[in-house]
Amino acid sequence: MKILVAIKRVVDFNVKVRVKADESAVDLANCKMSINPFCEIAVEEALRIKEQGKADEVVVVTIGPAAAQEQLRSALALGADRGIHVQTDDNLDSLHVAKVLQQVVNSESPQLVILGKQAIDSDNNQTGQMLAALCGWSQGTFASEVVFEGDKLQVTREVDGGLQTLALSLPAVVTSDLRLNEPRYATLPNIMKAKRKPIDVIEIESLGLSLESKVKTLKVSAPAVRQAGVKVADVDELINKLRNEAKVIS
Amino acid sequence: MDFNLNEDQRAFISTARQFSKQELAPNAAGWDKEHYFPKDVIQRAGELGFCGLYAPEKAGGLGLSRLDSSLIFEQLAMGCTTTTAMMTIHNMATWMVATWATEQIKQQWCDELISGQKLASYCLTEPGSGSDAASLSTTAVKQGETYILNGSKVFISGAGETELLVVMARTGEAGPKGISAFAVPADIEGVIYGKAEEKMGWHAQPTRQITFENVAIPVANLLGQEGQGFTMAMKGLDGGRINIATCSIGTAQQALNTAVGYMQERKQFGKPLAAFQALQFKIADMTTELVAARQLTRMAAFKLDNNDVDATSYCAMAKRFATDVGFTVCNEALQIHGGYGYIQEYPLERYVRDVRVHQILEGTNEIMRLIIGRRALTEMAGELL
Numbered sequence: 001m002k003i004l005v006a007i008k009r010v011v012d013f014n015v016k017v018r019v020k021a022d023e024s025a026v027d028l029a030n031c032k033m034s035i036n037p038f039c040e041i042a043v044e045e046a047l048r049i050k051e052q053g054k055a056d057e058v059v060v061v062t063i064g065p066a067a068a069q070e071q072l073r074s075a076l077a078l079g080a081d082r083g084i085h086v087q088t089d090d091n092l093d094s095l096h097v098a099k100v101l102q103q104v105v106n107s108e109s110p111q112l113v114i115l116g117k118q119a120i121d122s123d124n125n126q127t128g129q130m131l132a133a134l135c136g137w138s139q140g141t142f143a144s145e146v147v148f149e150g151d152k153l154q155v156t157r158e159v160d161g162g163l164q165t166l167a168l169s170l171p172a173v174v175t176s177d178l179r180l181n182e183p184r185y186a187t188l189p190n191i192m193k194a195k196r197k198p199i200d201v202i203e204i205e206s207l208g209l210s211l212e213s214k215v216k217t218l219k220v221s222a223p224a225v226r227q228a229g230v231k232v233a234d235v236d237e238l239i240n241k242l243r244n245e246a247k248v249i250s
Numbered sequence: 251m252d253f254n255l256n257e258d259q260r261a262f263i264s265t266a267r268q269f270s271k272q273e274l275a276p277n278a279a280g281w282d283k284e285h286y287f288p289k290d291v292i293q294r295a296g297e298l299g300f301c302g303l304y305a306p307e308k309a310g311g312l313g314l315s316r317l318d319s320s321l322i323f324e325q326l327a328m329g330c331t332t333t334t335a336m337m338t339i340h341n342m343a344t345w346m347v348a349t350w351a352t353e354q355i356k357q358q359w360c361d362e363l364i365s366g367q368k369l370a371s372y373c374l375t376e377p378g379s380g381s382d383a384a385s386l387s388t389t390a391v392k393q394g395e396t397y398i399l400n401g402s403k404v405f406i407s408g409a410g411e412t413e414l415l416v417v418m419a420r421t422g423e424a425g426p427k428g429i430s431a432f433a434v435p436a437d438i439e440g441v442i443y444g445k446a447e448e449k450m451g452w453h454a455q456p457t458r459q460i461t462f463e464n465v466a467i468p469v470a471n472l473l474g475q476e477g478q479g480f481t482m483a484m485k486g487l488d489g490g491r492i493n494i495a496t497c498s499i500g501t502a503q504q505a506l507n508t509a510v511g512y513m514q515e516r517k518q519f520g521k522p523l524a525a526f527q528a529l530q531f532k533i534a535d536m537t538t539e540l541v542a543a544r545q546l547t548r549m550a551a552f553k554l555d556n557n558d559v560d561a562t563s564y565c566a567m568a569k570r571f572a573t574d575v576g577f578t579v580c581n582e583a584l585q586i587h588g589g590y591g592y593i594q595e596y597p598l599e600r601y602v603r604d605v606r607v608h609q610i611l612e613g614t615n616e617i618m619r620l621i622i623g624r625r626a627l628t629e630m631a632g633e634l635l
């Protein structure tokens with residue numbers, strides 16, 4: 001069985017981002033970039049499934065600029081077998097990402113596609129669901145546990161009310177939540193070996209998709225600066241403020 | 251000339267930083283307080299490759315450059331100075347074994363040393379011979395197929411917790427040419443350990459005296475040839491000095507980051523400390539000197555990687571400068587914290603205690619000046635260095 005994992009190059013979660021002066025986007029100049037943490041969890045899960053003998057190949061795919069190869073190499077250093085780089089400098093809508101991935105699915109024929117539940121840059125949380133719909137496959141999103149049961153995949157999902165367990169028939173799309181696993185460290189020997197693993201580069205134009213954006217970013221602004229707190233004298237004053245100023249109780 | 255890191259180097263740094271943040275930094279204060287030697291964590295570091303960084307690939311090491319190794323150690327030192335320093339000493343001793351030991355000894359030891367399952371100490375200093383290392387008096391007398399070792403070593407890092415000792419001992423004439431190096435299993439008969447020294451810093455690793463009483467070691471445990479031991483010990487130290495310089499740089503960077511964070515938070519006279527120009531200037535100087543120290547250290551590593559004839563002088567300059575700058579930066583970062591800097595709840599006093607010894611060991615900074623001065627005073631030195 002082959003597993004395809006989609007990964008995204010995003011600004012590292014440790015970076016305190018700043019908005020560009022013209023409010024068009026986040027300023028990425030000199031920002032450290034990394035694999036989206038949820039995608040890294042997806043890679044780890046695929047590797048664990050392979051190590052259990054349930055899969056024989058883990059392929060990682062990314063859609064992004066030339067520099068995104070660095071994130072593919074990181075995934076290869078964690079243990080993925082080969083990479084696919086769909087090259088584009090454009091920022092794609094989730095639906096277009098899903099359509100590109102669908103083409104990769106068509107040519108690679110994996111039985112399982114694992115993605116992060118969302119990317120920490122735009123937090124859309126759409127691509128996995130859209131990909132499953134486009135392929136007509138079963139989907140298990142926000143996975144916190146993935147177990148093979150016979151020919152079914154049992155996916156425990158983190159939903160609002162608690163945990164929900166689904167049995168998916170393959171092929172399927174799974175998106176990872178934070179608690180699915182703790183990714184391993186890339187060992188130095190594996191970082192060196194990753195250099196010799198193959199990466200196929202596909203120019204996005206060669207896929208023949210119409211990728212005109214349907215989404216327009218009007219403005220990107222920084223969250224309001226937190227105001228200093230106030231001290232209240234007693235419980236009565238607190239209740240009064242909660243009721244009349246914050247209006248969080250009635 | 252390109253000062254940018256390449257993709258491999260960024261990947262190495264990323265793994266080292268992750269390990270440093272997750273496994274070292276959260277525990278460093280506790281290890282210091284408990285005087286706990288985290289051997290298990292060093293072994294885990296070994297699984298990632300950190301215990302045989304520049305040991306040759308032929309012997310199973312990663313064969314990385316000294317420059318790459320320095321980039322990695324710097325990240326590790328940001329998390330725990332003392333544990334990283336021990337790892338650097340282990341790397342140095344492992345490199346010596348992996349480079350000069352007989353096939354038999356390499357077979358027996360290299361895998362486990364490189365994976366960090368077993369650790370090595372470097373034994374040069376003696377009670378009567380510190381800076382003047384070539385005057386050492388521990389003897390190794392050949393008797394048939396064995397050498398009999400007698401004498402004592404002092405201030406040996408890791409001693410009592412390590413499995414292999416790289417020991418410099420006298421097999422011949424007085425002076426450097428009469429010295430040989432041996433790989434000595436740490437637990438054989440006649441190897442006697444003193445109590446752990448009570449030190450100013452470096453609490454997360456033991457420092458002990460070792461006495462050798464008629465210790466019999468097979469001739470196969472000789473590194474290289476008789477009489478080459480001092481040269482090997484000094485070659486080991488060239489790299490060791492880059493490593494110790496790096497431990498100071500990583501710690502100082504962490505101290506500087508902590509101070510910058512504190513200056514934004516702490517308010518006096520109605521303003522954050524960061525608003526006072528006197529402190530801004532202090533931060534500017536600390537940053538400038540730290541960057542200079544880092545670049546000099548990387549340059550020395552580059553010279554060593556390229557077998558530059560002046561590599562030893564550059565390693566000495568890097569060690570002298572980076573450990574002095576490292577101490578000053580840590581001390582200034584403590585000062586910026588006021589009284590809190592002196593309190594153990596904050597890491598600053600530990601940084602100061604830990605980096606202080608870097609100005610002393612692997613050749614004191616006075617001895618570094620001796621090496622540099624000797625070179626700088628040769629004819630035409632200005633055109634060569």
Ligand SMILES: Cc1cc2nc3c(=O)[nH]c(=O)nc-3n(C[C@H](O)[C@H](O)[C@H](O)COP(=O)(O)OP(=O)(O)OC[C@H]3O[C@@H](n4cnc5c(N)ncnc54)[C@H](O)[C@@H]3O)c2cc1C
Pocket residue numbers: 339371372373374375379380381382404405406407408449452457607610611612613614615616617620
């Ligand atoms: C915590 C710790 C760990 C150590 N780990 C190890 C280890 O793992 N292995 C090991 O072999 N050693 C180790 N050492 C020993 C260390 O390398 C020595 O302490 C160091 O080389 C200095 O030697 P000494 O202490 O005998 O000082 P001395 O040589 O007695 O020097 C005393 C002072 O005189 C100065 N001085 C000496 N000669 C001259 C000169 N010609 N000109 C100007 N000034 C001079 C020195 O710089 C120093 O300031 C360790 C030491 C410490 C404190």
